[in-house]
Amino acid sequence: MDRFDAMRVFTRIVERRSFTKAAEDLGLPRSSVTDAVKGLEARLGVRLLQRTTRQVSPTLDGEAYYQRCVALIADLEDAEGAFAGAKPAGLVRIDVHGTQARHFLLPGLPRFLDAYPGLRLHIGEAHQALDMVREGFDCILRAGTLSDSPLIRRKLAELGxxxxxxxxxxxxxxxxxxxxxxxxxxxxxxxxxxxxxxxxxxxxxxxxxxxxxxxxxxxxxxxxxxxxxxxxxxxxxxxxxxxxxxxxxxxxxxxxxxxxxxxPLPVHVLYSHTRQLSPRVRVVIEWMAEQFRLRAV
The missing domain is CATH 3.40.190.10 (Periplasmic binding protein-like II)
Structure with missing residues (x-):
C-alpha cells in the first residue's frame, strides 16, 4: 500500500472511529487497515490513534496529521482530475430522505453511473440528525429549516x-x-x-x-x-x-x-467544513442539483 493509500485509510478510520467500519467502507481486509496505520506511525515516529475497547480516536499528533492528509488527498484528486479524460472514481456516501431519493435521484441514476463508471454510490436514509463525518457520509440532504451547524450548506431547490x-x-x-x-x-x-x-x-x-x-x-x-x-x-x-x-x-x-x-420547502446539501470537496463528491452534488431542477414541481 503506497503512502497516499495509507493516508486515505487513516482519514477514514478517524472519521468512522473504527478500524472495522473503515475497512468495510474501503473494501479492504481489516488486517490491511491495521498494517497501514502501523506503517504510518513507524514512518512518522509518533502515535496517531488512541485505541480503546469502544472506539478509536486521534491523538493530538493524529488530529494534526488528519487535517494535513485531508488537504493533501483533495489536492491529489484535483490534480489527477485535471487531466483530459480523467473521471472521478470511488465511493460517495450520501444520506437523503427516501421519498426524495426515489422521486428526484433514482430516475437519473443509471445514466449518471454510465457517465462515471468508476463511481459507486451509497444512499442512506437516516431521517434524523447525525454526525455526518463520524457516520462516514460525504454529504447529506436535508429539507426544511436548518438548525445552526458548522457544516457548509448549499441550497439545491425550493419545493412547492x-x-x-x-x-x-x-x-x-x-x-x-x-x-x-x-x-x-x-x-x-x-x-x-x-x-x-x-x-x-x-x-x-x-x-x-x-x-x-x-x-x-x-x-x-x-x-x-x-x-x-x-x-x-x-x-x-x-x-x-x-x-x-x-x-x-x-x-x-x-x-x-x-x-x-x-x-416553499428548501432543500440543502450539507458537507463538512473540515474537508475540501473531492472531485467525486463535487460531481455527485452537481448531479443532485440538476436532478432537483429537472423534477421539482
Missing part, C-alpha cells in the same frame, strides 16, 4: 407545497375558507425525529407568514404514513406537491386553501 385533505374528510368537516377556519379542523400531526412538537401548518396571508397548529388525533413520524393517513380522512396535511401527484390524479386527495399557499 400545498395543503391537502381527502374527499371523505371534506365531506365530514367541510372546506376551510381561510386559515382562521382551522379551529374546527384537525391535522395529521407530523413529528420530525428531533422535534418535541408536531410541525405547524404554515401559510402566506397577504404577504405575511402565519403558523397554526390545529389539533390532531393521529401523530406520525414517517412521510409515507402521513400521506396515507390523510387519504383515510384522518386530517389535513401540508406536503411538497411532488409527493402527492398520484393521489391528486386519483382524487384521493384534493388541494384546499389555495389562496393561502405554504412557504
Amino acid at each position: 407545497r400545498g395543503t391537502y385533505a381527502s374527499p371523505s374528510y371534506i365531506e365530514r368537516f367541510g372546506i376551510p375558507a381561510s386559515p382562521d377556519d382551522l379551529g374546527n379542523h384537525r391535522i395529521i400531526g407530523l413529528l420530525a425525529p428531533d422535534a418535541a412538537a408536531v410541525s405547524p401548518l404554515v401559510f402566506l396571508d397577504r404577504g405575511r407568514e402565519r403558523q397554526m397548529t390545529p389539533p390532531s388525533v393521529v401523530t406520525v413520524t414517517g412521510a409515507e404514513t402521513n400521506v396515507a393517513c390523510a387519504c383515510q380522512g384522518l386530517g389535513i396535511i401540508q406536503v411538497p406537491r411532488y409527493r402527492i401527484v398520484p393521489e391528486l390524479a386519483r382524487g384521493t386527495l384534493v388541494e384546499i386553501l389555495r389562496d393561502y399557499p405554504p412557504t
Whole structure:
C-alpha cells in the first residue's frame, strides 16, 4: 500500500472511529487497515490513534496529521482530475430522505453511473440528525429549516407545497375558507425525529407568514404514513406537491386553501467544513442539483 493509500485509510478510520467500519467502507481486509496505520506511525515516529475497547480516536499528533492528509488527498484528486479524460472514481456516501431519493435521484441514476463508471454510490436514509463525518457520509440532504451547524450548506431547490385533505374528510368537516377556519379542523400531526412538537401548518396571508397548529388525533413520524393517513380522512396535511401527484390524479386527495399557499420547502446539501470537496463528491452534488431542477414541481 503506497503512502497516499495509507493516508486515505487513516482519514477514514478517524472519521468512522473504527478500524472495522473503515475497512468495510474501503473494501479492504481489516488486517490491511491495521498494517497501514502501523506503517504510518513507524514512518512518522509518533502515535496517531488512541485505541480503546469502544472506539478509536486521534491523538493530538493524529488530529494534526488528519487535517494535513485531508488537504493533501483533495489536492491529489484535483490534480489527477485535471487531466483530459480523467473521471472521478470511488465511493460517495450520501444520506437523503427516501421519498426524495426515489422521486428526484433514482430516475437519473443509471445514466449518471454510465457517465462515471468508476463511481459507486451509497444512499442512506437516516431521517434524523447525525454526525455526518463520524457516520462516514460525504454529504447529506436535508429539507426544511436548518438548525445552526458548522457544516457548509448549499441550497439545491425550493419545493412547492400545498395543503391537502381527502374527499371523505371534506365531506365530514367541510372546506376551510381561510386559515382562521382551522379551529374546527384537525391535522395529521407530523413529528420530525428531533422535534418535541408536531410541525405547524404554515401559510402566506397577504404577504405575511402565519403558523397554526390545529389539533390532531393521529401523530406520525414517517412521510409515507402521513400521506396515507390523510387519504383515510384522518386530517389535513401540508406536503411538497411532488409527493402527492398520484393521489391528486386519483382524487384521493384534493388541494384546499389555495389562496393561502405554504412557504416553499428548501432543500440543502450539507458537507463538512473540515474537508475540501473531492472531485467525486463535487460531481455527485452537481448531479443532485440538476436532478432537483429537472423534477421539482
